[in-house]
Amino acid sequence: LTVALVFGQTLRFDFVWDDLSLLAANEHLSGPHALRDALTADFWDSSVRAWAASGYWRPLVKLSHVLLRAVGGGAAWPFHLFNVMLHALCTLLVAAWARRRLPGAPGVAALVAGLVFALHPSRFEVVPWASASTELLFGAFALTAALAFERAPGWPALVALALAALCKESVLVLPVLLTADAWLRGGLRARARWLGGAWVTVAVAYAARVAAPVPFFGGGAPG
Numbered sequence: 001l002t003v004a005l006v007f008g009q010t011l012r013f014d015f016v017w018d019d020l021s022l023l024a025a026n027e028h029l030s031g032p033h034a035l036r037d038a039l040t041a042d043f044w045d046s047s048v049r050a051w052a053a054s055g056y057w058r059p060l061v062k063l064s065h066v067l068l069r070a071v072g073g074g075a076a077w078p079f080h081l082f083n084v085m086l087h088a089l090c091t092l093l094v095a096a097w098a099r100r101r102l103p104g105a106p107g108v109a110a111l112v113a114g115l116v117f118a119l120h121p122s123r124f125e126v127v128p129w130a131s132a133s134t135e136l137l138f139g140a141f142a143l144t145a146a147l148a149f150e151r152a153p154g155w156p157a158l159v160a161l162a163l164a165a166l167c168k169e170s171v172l173v174l175p176v177l178l179t180a181d182a183w184l185r186g187g188l189r190a191r192a193r194w195l196g197g198a199w200v201t202v203a204v205a206y207a208a209r210v211a212a213p214v215p216f217f218g219g220g221a222p223g
Helices: 002-012 019-024 034-038 059-072 077-101 107-119 130-151 155-165 169-184 192-211
Strands: none
Touching (some): 002 077, 019 130, 077 107, 155 169, 169 192
8 A cells, every 4th residue: 555655656657767768769669579589689679779788688577568568559657557566566575574584573563674665765766767677576576586485495486586587687696695594594404405496596597698699798889
């Protein structure tokens, strides 16, 4: 409810900054082969700024761009609605994770954790900025993986980790944090099998990135 009340106003917002070339005027997001091309395109691939190349391979984010462009016919509101929904999901996942980690505390502690996450000043750039769905998608899958590891390490956690890897390169730090967390809590041996799976999952995702037809370092723009 808090997320809807605070960020619902963003549905009236237009595109800004990088949205203009990446989403609004990018004709590569439409056409019969847009979904297929999204799987192998550089994140900054655009019909407007053809020189832009980052070396980022984020196929799930690019797929979301294609689908949202189709839903709204190029309008901004589907992208903003998507961001608000993702932020609400992330907020719920944070509250659920806090509730698992604070078993002796009242439920209000988890509520406060969720509200702090929902209203933290850093969110006021990420949520209203359509292009920042990268962070929100990655956050949703990363938090799902963390919550799954917290409840019962298994395949759902690894799947969520793999999906996070297809959204942003920051996934490389997640196995490190999960391993450090298990070690600090004295549960490293009990979770060793699935933590090993987390490392392997990220390694496979990195191998897929190497095999993807996207150069690691793009060029063309001076400096």
